[in-house]
Structure formats: C-alpha cells, structure tokens
Amino acid sequence: MKEQPSRIRWENRTQRPLLALAVLFAVAYAVPIVLPDADPALRRGCSVVEWAVWGAFAVDYLVRLVLSEDRKRFVRRHWLDLCAVLLPLLRPLQLLRVVATLLLVGRRARMASQIRLTTYVAGAVAGLLMFGSLAVLAVERDAPDGNIKTLGDALWWSFTTMTTVGYGDHSPTTGLGRVLAVGLMLSGIALLGVVTANIAAWFIARFDQDDAEERRRTAAIEALTQEVTALRAQVAELSAAAAPVPARRRDPTG
Structure with a gap:
C-alpha cells in the first residue's frame, strides 16, 4: 500500500530542520558536561533545549502517524521510533533523552535517499x-x-x-x-x-x-x-548463380 503524498511531503520538508535541531541538541547536551562550572541559568537553558528538541521529534512522529493512511501498519513498521519517543517519559533521565534523540535522528536520516x-x-x-x-x-x-x-x-x-x-x-x-x-x-x-x-x-x-x-x-x-557465416554463405550462393555457363563445343566429325 502506497503512503499518502502528504506524509512524503512532510518528511521531505522536515528532514533538514530536524537534523539541525539534532545538532542543537548535541551542543546543549555537551555544554554542561564540558563546562561543569557553568552558570545555573545556562544549564537550565540547555536542559530546556534538550527537551524541546525531543518534543520536536515526538511531534514529527505524531504528524507522520496522522498523515499515514494505514496507521497500524505505520506503528508496526516504525516501532523503534515509538520506543524512542516514549523512552524519556518512562524515566526522565538525561541519558535516555540522548539515546532517544540518537535513535530518532538515525531513523529519519535513513529515510533520506540522498544520504x-x-x-x-x-x-x-x-x-x-x-x-x-x-x-x-x-x-x-x-x-x-x-x-x-x-x-x-x-x-x-x-x-x-x-x-x-x-x-x-x-x-x-x-x-x-x-x-x-x-x-x-x-x-x-x-x-x-x-x-x-x-x-x-x-x-x-x-x-x-x-x-x-x-x-x-x-x-x-x-x-x-x-x-558473418551467413553472409559468406549468401555470397557463395550469389557467386555460383551469377557464374556464366560454358558453351558446348561442336564435334567436327559429326
């Protein structure tokens, strides 16, 4: 069963923005670790960015689900995406947000034929x-x-x-x-x-x-x-057909 064109258009349009958000997530995740003495406001801002990026991927999954013609089939084929969306909600650890975002970025990157x-x-x-x-x-x-x-x-x-x-x-x-x-x-x-x-x-x-x-x-x-063999045979036949027939000599004693 073919997917709806609207879902394909959504995936094509959101491919690059989501990858850009993934880069932003990487920066927000790295800053508090590389700078352990950073200002608490900066750390809170990075945490907000992490959750916002994860939320963007979650919204993307929901939109693709709504735009799919066969939603049960979509869930079966994209069960890893669903696990990545639900993973941080089970236990709000920072590490789970990292794993979930990596999974979602990987799934979307594989959909891009140009990659x-x-x-x-x-x-x-x-x-x-x-x-x-x-x-x-x-x-x-x-x-x-x-x-x-x-x-x-x-x-x-x-x-x-x-x-x-x-x-x-x-x-x-x-x-x-x-x-x-x-x-x-x-x-x-x-x-x-x-x-x-x-x-x-x-x-x-x-x-x-x-x-x-x-x-x-x-x-x-x-x-x-x-x-070539057939042409040679045809040439031989044509040559034989075009050859003049020799005239009979008369007998002088006859």
Missing part, C-alpha cells in the same frame, strides 16, 4: 563517539574510583571501546558507565558489520556487473560470427 550508507555510517560513528564520550564523562567524572576525568580521557576510552581494542588504561567503574560501555561496544561491532557487508556487497555487485558485461560481449561476438 548514502557511507555518509550515514560516518555520521553514526562520530555521533556515538561524541555522545559516548560526553555521557561517560558525566557519569565517571565524580566517581570516587573513576579514572575518566577529562574529555580527552573520555574520547580515548570511547575510541578504544568502539573499536573493541580495550587497552584498559581507562575504564568505567560505575554501573551506568559499564552499561554505556556495553552499548558502545555493541554499536561498534554493529557498525563494523555494516561497513564490512557494504564493502562485500560492492565487490559482489562489481563482479556481477563485470560478468554480465562479459556475457554480453560474448553473446555479441557469437551473433556477429553467425552473421
């Missing part, structure tokens, strides 16, 4: 590194036994965790920090699988294309060979 898989993967890696570093820094910085105290430590830890290298020089000590580590490791493995599958699919498609081109060339050569 290629490579660009999406690169954006996902950058987003996970940034948010993972900020989240673990916010959790581990004040931990008594924590060893992730600066943004540089958090970035290094996120990079080694996503690549599953795990040097062990920096590691989370709190329960929530370890949950973040598990999520980051799984995300890194998933993204690596996506990249590997994309490269393999590219090579397979390339080989199939070359094989199909070779088959087309072989078929064209065979067809040309058959045409």
Whole structure:
C-alpha cells in the first residue's frame, strides 16, 4: 500500500530542520558536561533545549502517524521510533533523552535517499563517539574510583571501546558507565558489520556487473560470427548463380 503524498511531503520538508535541531541538541547536551562550572541559568537553558528538541521529534512522529493512511501498519513498521519517543517519559533521565534523540535522528536520516550508507555510517560513528564520550564523562567524572576525568580521557576510552581494542588504561567503574560501555561496544561491532557487508556487497555487485558485461560481449561476438557465416554463405550462393555457363563445343566429325 502506497503512503499518502502528504506524509512524503512532510518528511521531505522536515528532514533538514530536524537534523539541525539534532545538532542543537548535541551542543546543549555537551555544554554542561564540558563546562561543569557553568552558570545555573545556562544549564537550565540547555536542559530546556534538550527537551524541546525531543518534543520536536515526538511531534514529527505524531504528524507522520496522522498523515499515514494505514496507521497500524505505520506503528508496526516504525516501532523503534515509538520506543524512542516514549523512552524519556518512562524515566526522565538525561541519558535516555540522548539515546532517544540518537535513535530518532538515525531513523529519519535513513529515510533520506540522498544520504548514502557511507555518509550515514560516518555520521553514526562520530555521533556515538561524541555522545559516548560526553555521557561517560558525566557519569565517571565524580566517581570516587573513576579514572575518566577529562574529555580527552573520555574520547580515548570511547575510541578504544568502539573499536573493541580495550587497552584498559581507562575504564568505567560505575554501573551506568559499564552499561554505556556495553552499548558502545555493541554499536561498534554493529557498525563494523555494516561497513564490512557494504564493502562485500560492492565487490559482489562489481563482479556481477563485470560478468554480465562479459556475457554480453560474448553473446555479441557469437551473433556477429553467425552473421558473418551467413553472409559468406549468401555470397557463395550469389557467386555460383551469377557464374556464366560454358558453351558446348561442336564435334567436327559429326
């Protein structure tokens, strides 16, 4: 069943504004963590921006739901969007707003046909590194036994965790920090699988294309060979038909 044109138009028009709001969310989320001694008014303003961005994505989901012709089918196909919208309402933690916004941005980015898989993967890696570093820094910085105290430590830890290298020089000590580590490791493995599958699919498609081109060339050569053979046969027949018949000699004794 085809989607309503009005929903498609809505998605096309809101694609870039929502991505811009996601960037604004990233800034609002990062400021209180990078500047722990910031003015309370600034921190409250950043919190308002975070909730406002999440609210914009929630409104976007509701509008797309209303504009869908088959709403039950829309909910079934976009259940992850619904979970991301409801997640911060279950328990109003800042980290849940981060996860929900990342999920919603990712879902909307995949809908854009102009965004290629490579660009999406690169954006996902950058987003996970940034948010993972900020989240673990916010959790581990004040931990008594924590060893992730600066943004540089958090970035290094996120990079080694996503690549599953795990040097062990920096590691989370709190329960929530370890949950973040598990999520980051799984995300890194998933993204690596996506990249590997994309490269393999590219090579397979390339080989199939070359094989199909070779088959087309072989078929064209065979067809040309058959045409040349047929032309030679026709030329031989025409030459035989056009050849003069030799006259009989008279017998002088007859």
